Amino acid sequence: MSKIKPEILTKAKAWLSDTFDKETRERVQYLIDNNPKELEESFYKNTSFGTGGMRDIMGVGPNRINKYTLGKNTQGISNILKQEFKGEDLKVVIAYDCRKNSKELAQIVADVFSANKIKVFLFSELRSTPELSFAVKYLDCHCGIVLTASHNPPEYNGYKVYWQDGGQLVPPQDKMIIREIEKLDYTEIKFEANKELIEFIDKKVDNAFIEASVKNGSFDTSSAAKDNLKIVFTSLHGTASTVNPHVLAKAGYRNVFTVKEQDEPDGNFPTVKSPNPEEPEALKMAMELAIEKDADIVIGTDPDGDRLGVAVRNLNNNLILLNGNQTMVVMSWFLLEQWKKEGKLNKNSFVASTIVSTPMLKNITESYAAQYHEVLTGFKWIAKLIKDHPELDFVGGGEESFGYMVGDFVRDKDAATATLLACEIAAQMKANGSSFYEKLLELYTEFGLYREELISLVKKGMDGESQIKQMMVDLRENPLSEINGEKIVLIEDYQSSESKNLQDHTKYSLDIPKSNVLIYYTEEGTKIAARPSGTEPKIKFYISVNSDLNSIEEFEETSQQLKEKIVKIKSDLHLD
Numbered sequence: 001m002s003k004i005k006p007e008i009l010t011k012a013k014a015w016l017s018d019t020f021d022k023e024t025r026e027r028v029q030y031l032i033d034n035n036p037k038e039l040e041e042s043f044y045k046n047t048s049f050g051t052g053g054m055r056d057i058m059g060v061g062p063n064r065i066n067k068y069t070l071g072k073n074t075q076g077i078s079n080i081l082k083q084e085f086k087g088e089d090l091k092v093v094i095a096y097d098c099r100k101n102s103k104e105l106a107q108i109v110a111d112v113f114s115a116n117k118i119k120v121f122l123f124s125e126l127r128s129t130p131e132l133s134f135a136v137k138y139l140d141c142h143c144g145i146v147l148t149a150s151h152n153p154p155e156y157n158g159y160k161v162y163w164q165d166g167g168q169l170v171p172p173q174d175k176m177i178i179r180e181i182e183k184l185d186y187t188e189i190k191f192e193a194n195k196e197l198i199e200f201i202d203k204k205v206d207n208a209f210i211e212a213s214v215k216n217g218s219f220d221t222s223s224a225a226k227d228n229l230k231i232v233f234t235s236l237h238g239t240a241s242t243v244n245p246h247v248l249a250k251a252g253y254r255n256v257f258t259v260k261e262q263d264e265p266d267g268n269f270p271t272v273k274s275p276n277p278e279e280p281e282a283l284k285m286a287m288e289l290a291i292e293k294d295a296d297i298v299i300g301t302d303p304d305g306d307r308l309g310v311a312v313r314n315l316n317n318n319l320i321l322l323n324g325n326q327t328m329v330v331m332s333w334f335l336l337e338q339w340k341k342e343g344k345l346n347k348n349s350f351v352a353s354t355i356v357s358t359p360m361l362k363n364i365t366e367s368y369a370a371q372y373h374e375v376l377t378g379f380k381w382i383a384k385l386i387k388d389h390p391e392l393d394f395v396g397g398g399e400e401s402f403g404y405m406v407g408d409f410v411r412d413k414d415a416a417t418a419t420l421l422a423c424e425i426a427a428q429m430k431a432n433g434s435s436f437y438e439k440l441l442e443l444y445t446e447f448g449l450y451r452e453e454l455i456s457l458v459k460k461g462m463d464g465e466s467q468i469k470q471m472m473v474d475l476r477e478n479p480l481s482e483i484n485g486e487k488i489v490l491i492e493d494y495q496s497s498e499s500k501n502l503q504d505h506t507k508y509s510l511d512i513p514k515s516n517v518l519i520y521y522t523e524e525g526t527k528i529a530a531r532p533s534g535t536e537p538k539i540k541f542y543i544s545v546n547s548d549l550n551s552i553e554e555f556e557e558t559s560q561q562l563k564e565k566i567v568k569i570k571s572d573l574h575l576d
Contacts, residue, residue: 004032004036004039004040012039012061015043015061016029019186020068042059042064043061045062045462046063047062049169049178055150055152055156055157056157057155058156068186068189070108070159074189075188075189076180077143077161077177078112091118091141092121093120093122093141097148097239097305098265099156101157102147106145109147110193111198112190114194122198123200123202127243128243128306130209130412131243133166146304151274165387166383166412167380167383168411210247213243214420216417217416219424221252221424226251228430228431229253229423230294232259232299233245234262234298235262235265235305236272236277236300236303237269238301238303240305241258241265244305247417247419251423259289261285277302277307277402283298286298291319297312305415306412306415308327308403309322312435314437325360328400329358331406332365332395332396335351336395345395347369350370350373350393351373352394353373353374354400355375355376355519356529364447370395373385376513400454405417406418449548449549449555449558450544451545453566454540454541456533456539456540457539468539472518475518475530480520483572484568484572487502489523494519517530518530526546527543541573
């Protein structure tokens, strides 16, 4: 058995004190005696906030999700709320998803807030992340918490924090809260609940959220068109089963078939390897049902109901899963077109996306004379744009990782309203003798054919974290000069906030908050981004290539050429 490092043992023994409950102490002692490797992983650092809050494996120790790490977070947030909103009657709202222990952990979070004399609205059953974002503003709360680990494996859970505007934490609040949490001792957590300050909520907020989703996601689709669209929906055992079918029903869609085996929320996700709608395998059962029912569109959502995968029929009538960039460009085009028809589109209208998403969206947006804004990965940055620029009108926005936001009644990606929007587009296109897919191809002929691919390298644990750091160091200290025979013409380093033009040797500052992201651009318009994940043990590489497309008939051939180009790029970067 490997020897335990002295600093790890010291940290672990601190968790054997009476501050921690008997079950926790026994588990820590077991790891000390029997599993040094797991002990090291659990205690070598504190779990930290990333782009989507805090996510980690459940277990004992400061680098795990448990009642003490979440209790400490909540105590720190309670302290900051009292400093930031002095003299106000503080209110928070808490939701949780289908994950193991989510309900119990949500209750602990509620207990700590109430022990700090803060009014708590706690959902009586599991609810989606976008409904939590909505509830923050609807209930006029100062803060919102949702217990979720999105699409991570079953052993994970997590903790997302929302502020007064319904958006996730951004500077300066995030840094203030992190500093407050870090200086706290576990003995300072107030676990003794004030039950009188905890109010359970459900139908009233549900109904308001459903009504708002229908209002924001509906665009004058005729009843006949709705009746003529067949939809298959799956929540992949997640929380979207509590809201998405109700939104579709209220909007007037009758031919909705759900995957019964996946309707029931279940943190074990028994019918899928991964509850991630980005992966075609996760939608296998939904696709099979769609073939049986001759459905036009398939929609699957992740466990906390904020992201969606959309599958539609191609020109050969076969169902294919679109990627997040493809769904996003069609949705954004449709919204811009609707705003234009309604006379709402003006110079203050804007669409937003992220620095690692497809450049195609900029081309589409600017063709409507609307503003296009790019932000760091994570919808919290889009929410911040809306908050910081009340003079602008947000049309919609998305990111490559299967998230979309329609309007600003929710300040996060929202699979409920986006599901309805996808169906509105599919229904209207079908009624006009076209399809969702055919519209995508038309956009390619107008704005260029863009093909993207995401490569995620999983590097778990302490060693993996070190490897990821070294990969980014190497990319910075030994920058590429060419990729696949194409010269690099521009390098954007968001950690140093500097962009270098390698042609004229000029430099300029990037007006975006610092982040560990590096983007290369080539002379032929190829874009390659490297970014360590903020919430998972991964480093991600985003590749985007493009070409003119003269006609829909040339799509398959041109797309295949771009696919082969990506294969060569991956080989050059040793990512194959």
